[in-house]
Amino acid sequence: MFPSRFDYVAATSVDEAIAAKGDGGDETRILAGGQSLLPMMKIRLANPSKLVDINGIPGLDVLERVNGHLRVGALVRHADMVASDLTFGAVESAAPWISDPLVRNRGTVCGSVSHCDPEGDWNSVLLATGADVVARGPSGERVIPIGDFVVDLFTNALNEDEMVTEIRIPVPSGRSGGAYLKLERKVGDYATVAVAAHLELGGGGVITKAGLALTSVAPHNLKVTDAEAALVGEMPSEALFAEAGELAAAASSPRDDVRGTAEWKRQVVRTFARRALATAAASAG
Amino acid sequence: MTKVDDTTHMTTPPEIGGIGHRVRRHEDARFIEGQGNYLDDIVLPGMLHMAIVRSPVAHARITGIDTTAASEVEGVVAVVTGELMDQHGLAWMPTLSGDTQAVLATDKVRYQGQEVAAVIATDPAIAVDAAELVEVDYDILPAITTPQQALAPGAVLIRDEKEGQTDNRVYDWEAGDKAATDAAFAAADRVVSLSTFYPRSHPAPLETCGAIADVNSVTGQATIYMTSQAPHAHRTLFAMVTGLPEQNIRIISPDLGGGFGNKVPIYPGYVVATAASLLIGRPVKWIETRSENLISTGFARDYYMTGELAVTNEGKILGLRVQMLSDQGAFYADAQPTKFKAGLFHVVTGSYDYPAAHVVCSGAYTNKAPGGVAYRCSFRITEASFLIERLVQTAAYELGIDPAEMRFKNFIQPEQFPYHTPTGFVYDSGDYPTALRKALDEVGYDQLRAEQVAARAEGRLMGIGIAHFTEAVGAGPSHTYDIAGLKMFDSAELRVHPTGKAILKLGVMSQGQGHETTFAQIVAEELGIPVTDVKVMEGDTDNTPYGLGTYASRSTPVAGAATAMVSRQLAEKAKRIAAHLLEAAPEDIELKAGELFVKGTPARSVTIQDVSLAAYTNMPDGMEHGLEGVHYYDPPNLTYPYGSYIVVVEVDPETGVWKVERMVALDDCGVRINPMIVEGQIHGGLTEGFAMSSMQWITFDDDGNCIGSNFMDYLIPTAWETPRFELLETCVPSPHHPIGAKGVGESATVGSPAAYVNAVIDALAHLGVRNIDMPLLPDRVWSAIQSAQG
Numbered sequence A: 001m002f003p004s005r006f007d008y009v010a011a012t013s014v015d016e017a018i019a020a021k022g023d024g025g026d027e028t029r030i031l032a033g034g035q036s037l038l039p040m041m042k043i044r045l046a047n048p049s050k051l052v053d054i055n056g057i058p059g060l061d062v063l064e065r066v067n068g069h070l071r072v073g074a075l076v077r078h079a080d081m082v083a084s085d086l087t088f089g090a091v092e093s094a095a096p097w098i099s100d101p102l103v104r105n106r107g108t109v110c111g112s113v114s115h116c117d118p119e120g121d122w123n124s125v126l127l128a129t130g131a132d133v134v135a136r137g138p139s140g141e142r143v144i145p146i147g148d149f150v151v152d153l154f155t156n157a158l159n160e161d162e163m164v165t166e167i168r169i170p171v172p173s174g175r176s177g178g179a180y181l182k183l184e185r186k187v188g189d190y191a192t193v194a195v196a197a198h199l200e201l202g203g204g205g206v207i208t209k210a211g212l213a214l215t216s217v218a219p220h221n222l223k224v225t226d227a228e229a230a231l232v233g234e235m236p237s238e239a240l241f242a243e244a245g246e247l248a249a250a251a252s253s254p255r256d257d258v259r260g261t262a263e264w265k266r267q268v269v270r271t272f273a274r275r276a277l278a279t280a281a282a283s284a285g
Numbered sequence B: 001m002t003k004v005d006d007t008t009h010m011t012t013p014p015e016i017g018g019i020g021h022r023v024r025r026h027e028d029a030r031f032i033e034g035q036g037n038y039l040d041d042i043v044l045p046g047m048l049h050m051a052i053v054r055s056p057v058a059h060a061r062i063t064g065i066d067t068t069a070a071s072e073v074e075g076v077v078a079v080v081t082g083e084l085m086d087q088h089g090l091a092w093m094p095t096l097s098g099d100t101q102a103v104l105a106t107d108k109v110r111y112q113g114q115e116v117a118a119v120i121a122t123d124p125a126i127a128v129d130a131a132e133l134v135e136v137d138y139d140i141l142p143a144i145t146t147p148q149q150a151l152a153p154g155a156v157l158i159r160d161e162k163e164g165q166t167d168n169r170v171y172d173w174e175a176g177d178k179a180a181t182d183a184a185f186a187a188a189d190r191v192v193s194l195s196t197f198y199p200r201s202h203p204a205p206l207e208t209c210g211a212i213a214d215v216n217s218v219t220g221q222a223t224i225y226m227t228s229q230a231p232h233a234h235r236t237l238f239a240m241v242t243g244l245p246e247q248n249i250r251i252i253s254p255d256l257g258g259g260f261g262n263k264v265p266i267y268p269g270y271v272v273a274t275a276a277s278l279l280i281g282r283p284v285k286w287i288e289t290r291s292e293n294l295i296s297t298g299f300a301r302d303y304y305m306t307g308e309l310a311v312t313n314e315g316k317i318l319g320l321r322v323q324m325l326s327d328q329g330a331f332y333a334d335a336q337p338t339k340f341k342a343g344l345f346h347v348v349t350g351s352y353d354y355p356a357a358h359v360v361c362s363g364a365y366t367n368k369a370p371g372g373v374a375y376r377c378s379f380r381i382t383e384a385s386f387l388i389e390r391l392v393q394t395a396a397y398e399l400g401i402d403p404a405e406m407r408f409k410n411f412i413q414p415e416q417f418p419y420h421t422p423t424g425f426v427y428d429s430g431d432y433p434t435a436l437r438k439a440l441d442e443v444g445y446d447q448l449r450a451e452q453v454a455a456r457a458e459g460r461l462m463g464i465g466i467a468h469f470t471e472a473v474g475a476g477p478s479h480t481y482d483i484a485g486l487k488m489f490d491s492a493e494l495r496v497h498p499t500g501k502a503i504l505k506l507g508v509m510s511q512g513q514g515h516e517t518t519f520a521q522i523v524a525e526e527l528g529i530p531v532t533d534v535k536v537m538e539g540d541t542d543n544t545p546y547g548l549g550t551y552a553s554r555s556t557p558v559a560g561a562a563t564a565m566v567s568r569q570l571a572e573k574a575k576r577i578a579a580h581l582l583e584a585a586p587e588d589i590e591l592k593a594g595e596l597f598v599k600g601t602p603a604r605s606v607t608i609q610d611v612s613l614a615a616y617t618n619m620p621d622g623m624e625h626g627l628e629g630v631h632y633y634d635p636p637n638l639t640y641p642y643g644s645y646i647v648v649v650e651v652d653p654e655t656g657v658w659k660v661e662r663m664v665a666l667d668d669c670g671v672r673i674n675p676m677i678v679e680g681q682i683h684g685g686l687t688e689g690f691a692m693s694s695m696q697w698i699t700f701d702d703d704g705n706c707i708g709s710n711f712m713d714y715l716i717p718t719a720w721e722t723p724r725f726e727l728l729e730t731c732v733p734s735p736h737h738p739i740g741a742k743g744v745g746e747s748a749t750v751g752s753p754a755a756y757v758n759a760v761i762d763a764l765a766h767l768g769v770r771n772i773d774m775p776l777l778p779d780r781v782w783s784a785i786q787s788a789q790g
Helices: A016-028 A037-042 A080-083 A090-098 A102-105 A109-115 A122-129 A227-229 A238-249 A262-284 B029-030 B082-087 B125-130 B147-151 B178-186 B231-242 B270-281 B290-296 B346-348 B381-399 B404-408 B432-443 B445-457 B515-527 B556-581 B609-619 B676-696 B746-767 B778-790
Strands: A009-010 A026-031 A051-052 A063-066 A071-073 A133-136 A140-145 A150-153 A163-170 A174-183 A190-200 A206-213 B048-054 B060-066 B076-083 B091-092 B099-101 B114-119 B133-138 B169-177 B188-200 B210-215 B222-226 B249-252 B284-287 B303-311 B318-331 B357-367 B461-470 B490-496 B502-506 B534-537 B591-592 B595-598 B603-608 B628-633 B642-651 B660-669 B726-729
Touching: A009 A016, A009 A174, A016 A051, A016 A163, A051 B591, A063 B502, A071 A109, A080 A090, A080 A102, A090 A122, A090 A174, A090 A190, A090 A262, A109 A122, A109 A163, A109 B125, A109 B534, A122 A163, A122 A190, A122 B534, A133 A262, A140 B556, A150 B048, A174 A206, A174 A262, A174 B099, A206 A227, A206 A238, A206 A262, A262 B169, A262 B628, A262 B778, B029 B515, B048 B125, B048 B270, B048 B290, B060 B114, B060 B603, B060 B746, B076 B082, B076 B125, B091 B231, B114 B125, B114 B515, B147 B318, B147 B357, B169 B178, B178 B357, B178 B746, B188 B346, B188 B381, B222 B231, B222 B660, B231 B249, B231 B270, B249 B303, B270 B284, B303 B381, B318 B346, B318 B381, B318 B642, B346 B357, B346 B381, B381 B404, B381 B461, B381 B746, B404 B432, B404 B461, B432 B445, B432 B461, B432 B642, B445 B461, B461 B746, B490 B556, B502 B515, B502 B556, B515 B534, B515 B556, B556 B591, B556 B595, B556 B609, B556 B628, B595 B609, B603 B609, B642 B746, B660 B676, B660 B746, B676 B726
Parallel strands: A009 A051, A026 A051, B048 B284, B222 B249, B318 B357, B502 B534, B660 B726
Antiparallel strands: A063 A071, A071 A163, A133 A140, A133 A163, A174 A190, A190 A206, B048 B114, B060 B133, B076 B114, B091 B099, B169 B357, B188 B303, B210 B222, B210 B284, B303 B318, B461 B642, B490 B502, B490 B628, B591 B595, B595 B603, B642 B660
16 A cells, blocks of 8 residues: 555644644544545545544543433444444444444544545434534534534535544433444445434334434435424334335435446335334334 | 265375365465465565556547656656657567557557556655656547447547557457358247346456566576466567567466466566566566556456347257357457457357357457456356356246256257267267256255245245356367467476475466365375375476466366376386386286285285385386476367356345345366365355356446446455355266366356346246346346336
């Protein structure tokens, strides 16, 4: 591997990392797991002037439930999510679908979230579960709802001198279920289409909260608010989930590519949304 | 778990480990423990590193190359362009198919990724950085990305430098009898046809291609370490191209990390590295990146095929007509026997008995990478086998006959061997009905057909696909087969030392097939020397006998035969030595599992080790010392392995996603020398067949940009998606091979794609679906269902 020349800073604290990132301007990148960044540097699609390595910063590997949230620190690897018994619903369902075991061992959840690749899996899960992103900059910490954090294709809401320190995923207190259904061509491939579904049920089984988000079928991970609205207040049923599937298909804007035609991808969205919601409802018990 | 019937008949005990023993591969320990010696492991004193500047566009005239900035980078020793190569007569080189290929482009670039310049530096990173600074001006020309476009009137001429070339046609070639075939079609009740495209793929060996050229500027000795499947042939061609005396060229093929045909051609990088070393006087290393390997080196397939079967209403085949159009890329750089422009594609008549066939083949230049040589295809038999097995399946549906029954109705019968095919092959041996019957019984065919009916009633889509392939391998007899004039014999040289330990040297070259074990087992079988006492050497042209190399499943049929023959030559001498030691007549000595004894009195015996020592210490007067020989084997015929493969799939009607539920593969490759290695070869081929049928292809956009230049876009299945394989065998030995072996390296790659595709088509056949081109991506399957359902 022969990337272009770059400077390298091994930060030992978040403050040091933020300072190093702020100095370098927009050609500076944070290096966490490196599983998206380094392959792009290898083929020189990414040519950062400086890498700020955060792997040596203590405390960023926090993974815990506190105050009704699951805290996922900036150095928590995908494999940690697979192994953890703190995950639930769509989060638990998605973790083993992240790329392949090699990438999961090294790649981080927060890195994937920050990357804002519309083919990335975690942002759909976060959109469906209503998570927050915690960012730190020179003036302190701010909490950004995931819907605001994901701006566009490879574009997040961070300022140049900010970095993501953790993600907070709300843990439902009542009956809930979730699922992540992913169609990939092979292990390690990005999703051709994937759907994250999250349901919370109230007394009598009525849906009190619904999350539905799509991977790889829009310029960014897409929260299907129409479908979510249609689900809330209803009893789970095949017909309801089929209707949500139709709304998801309509909301998606896939493109023809080597993975398949847009028409077919929309059909997979329709099918997977229906199936994911059914699985979520079933797992809510 | 694989299921294998034990049909081998071992004649040696495990401690000798002759034919039929599952001897663990001798080579594996060093590979597993990181002690292999691949090209990139080799470091020579003073070695420089080369990076190649490649064309970013598919078709353009070069209007200028500026190397100034690159040359000024500290550590850069030289920047080589086509102009410099041309001064030494090396801007172009011949291909193995009698065409020419640019080494470094001088006039035009003709495909994306073509070699334009090379930077030689003290460090590989410096070379890569400096290569980015070479400025090339391109005047863009229209890109041709299909052979149909290439042959359309008014198409831009790709090979405008070639004298007499007025269009983009590479070749026209035909086999069979047109008149007889026309007559068969006139007499038919029906004609069934199928047009299908076998897309471009790439073998993508784990190790990419590379070379280290080390030319001594004083002696002129050129030692070239090279990722070569055919080091001897390459040395001869190097001598012809460069004008260096052949005795001064030593090609060493170190451990190869896979080849699959990708390491058969001579690549521009090898030639440039050699020229650079010659000019600079220091060793020069060049090794491809993954993307360079995928975009520029020997690809596979890219065949457009239409087949027609003349049939009776009862399902009897009367004749076959085939038209094939191949996309050769910008240079015709296949490797195949000289007489056969489309390789052995005319074996397309398959496993069936009918009197007439006519096969018409054409090739076209396009603005795509050259090659076509690769990927475990036995010279284009992969494409041929795919077409006939898809076509027979299609005919079965059209006639309302069960696809298995259709095959039984038309099989060549066991008593018809040797069987002369209408396109000129003489199949050596086989029992096709027994093979297919056994595979059907194993998979539970009748039960599956009943389950299929039930599944359809529930709205589920289940399919059962069959392929019964026949290959033609082991090229080949010198009267018919040569590459660039070199006859396709192969060789073995065997020396047994005084302590009874042997060295076997071969003209072929393993890329992972396990030669160090398999060929040692042949010696063990013939002479009774324990397999662990036989060292096998390959790949160094100074230290091995001349041979044509390893590809087209030829090593066991040709070099394996040479090994058996040279072993028998030594066995004869061993008997004469034993006769001397035992004071008996040579004709009374028998050799069995390493014991030489007097017929009828086995107590009067010596061992092969005793004889080996005597060969150097106690020879009878008048007999030459030593126990050593060489044999050049010219096969009397090709060998014809075959197999019956059955795949069961379930298709999701809502998404088109399909999953293999069963894969039963019966192979008959004659006698199996090491059944474990054979099964490994079959597993690999079945995996590759699954890859091509399900996910693997290299495509191009309209501008000729390669889609599939890295492993994100070019997919290799992992253990996760690869089906579980159930293996079976029958054994009908080759009648003309000394140990009855037929070769198996490519069987499963050849035979399995049609089985997978037939299974998916079978799931949709009741809807009227007859064809989906590979790879059977779920969107294509879903679209086929939608179209069929109107």
